Amino acid sequence: MQKGLFITATDTGVGKTVISGAIAAALKRRGINVGVVKPVASGGRVNTSGQPVSEDATFLMAAAGMAEERRQEVNPVCLAAALTPAVAAAECGMTIDVTKLITACRAMLNQSELTVVEGVGGMAAPVWKDYLVADMMLELKLPVILVVKPNLGTINHTVLAAEYARQRSIPLAGIIVNCWDEAAATVLERSNLAYIKLLTGLPVLGKFPSLAGIPAGQASMVALGQAAEQHLAIDHIIGMMKGEDCPCFRQS
Numbered sequence: 001m002q003k004g005l006f007i008t009a010t011d012t013g014v015g016k017t018v019i020s021g022a023i024a025a026a027l028k029r030r031g032i033n034v035g036v037v038k039p040v041a042s043g044g045r046v047n048t049s050g051q052p053v054s055e056d057a058t059f060l061m062a063a064a065g066m067a068e069e070r071r072q073e074v075n076p077v078c079l080a081a082a083l084t085p086a087v088a089a090a091e092c093g094m095t096i097d098v099t100k101l102i103t104a105c106r107a108m109l110n111q112s113e114l115t116v117v118e119g120v121g122g123m124a125a126p127v128w129k130d131y132l133v134a135d136m137m138l139e140l141k142l143p144v145i146l147v148v149k150p151n152l153g154t155i156n157h158t159v160l161a162a163e164y165a166r167q168r169s170i171p172l173a174g175i176i177v178n179c180w181d182e183a184a185a186t187v188l189e190r191s192n193l194a195y196i197k198l199l200t201g202l203p204v205l206g207k208f209p210s211l212a213g214i215p216a217g218q219a220s221m222v223a224l225g226q227a228a229e230q231h232l233a234i235d236h237i238i239g240m241m242k243g244e245d246c247p248c249f250r251q252s
């Protein structure tokens with residue numbers, strides 16, 4: 001059985017990479033052989049050889065303790081333009097072979113005890129032509145966690161994302177609220193959380209804090225893993241990754 005998790009969000013820039021990295025770092029801290037995949041990235045930093053390099057993949061590899069040599073396995077496709085992958089690829093005359101992305105995810109799932117897959121943008125972001133992130137989720141059949149913001153507008157974004165998942169028959173396993181500040185939370189954030197629970201009926205698997213400066217150094221990855229242990233339901237997430245008792249796809 002392929003054991004892992006797919007991380008999506010209500011939008012780009014909500015915190016998929018930070019949450020994926022935090023979960024990977026927590027698993028690594030527990031001695032688990034954790035794999036990470038960012039099957040397709042866009043907005044890559046162009047290196048001195050003119051190649052786009054995914055900073056998301058760099059962060060995830062640091063969190064999972066994976067060496068630079070494994071970059072291709074972690075991130076087989078990286079595009080330079082900060083556009084949805086379908087457009088970023090077309091802009092530079094490339095085509096995206098979606099089977100290559102699925103194969104990379106399955107390869108990592110097969111060789112790791114537990115694997116965290118980070119999507120790109122949100123569920124309806126076009127990966128190639130009319131193939132969306134949601135189609136990738138349907139092929140991989142992994143439990144899906146939706147990362148959301150705590151601030152104004154998040155009720156609508158979260159409910160729309162949850163409804164879209166239902167419409168596409170993607171069972172969401174839970175929600176993580178990112179950049180939650182418990183001490184500063186007012187009626188705004190608290191009512192957002194209450195409404196998100198009420199209107200989606202989904203479990204909130206954690207409220208992750210804003211961490212000051214998240215560099216990809218090894219020391220900060222230990223701190224990231226500790227933060228995940230403290231603020232996320234890691235035992236439950238591990239159970240879910242193993243296919244235990246959650247409203248996930250039936251795994252084979």
Ligand SMILES: Nc1ncnc2c1ncn2[C@@H]1O[C@H](COP(=O)(O)OP(=O)(O)OP(=O)(O)O)[C@@H](O)[C@H]1O
Pocket residue numbers: 009011012013014015016017018019056119120121178179208209210211212213214
């Ligand atoms: N909990 C956090 N604490 C501090 N900074 C954060 C946190 N979560 C996200 N950020 C910062 O917010 C920005 C966006 O986060 P992140 O890159 O994880 O989003 P994303 O959903 O992965 O975006 P993309 O769609 O580009 O992959 C980054 O600069 C990141 O470092």
Ligand SMILES: C[C@H](N)[C@H](N)CCCCCC(=O)O
Pocket residue numbers: 012013041042043081082083084085120121122124125126
């Ligand atoms: C460039 C950015 N950081 C992501 N890699 C791509 C986000 C695609 C979003 C597409 C959309 O929903 O409009």
Ligand SMILES: [Mg+2]
Pocket residue numbers: 016017018056118
């Ligand atoms: Mg990211």
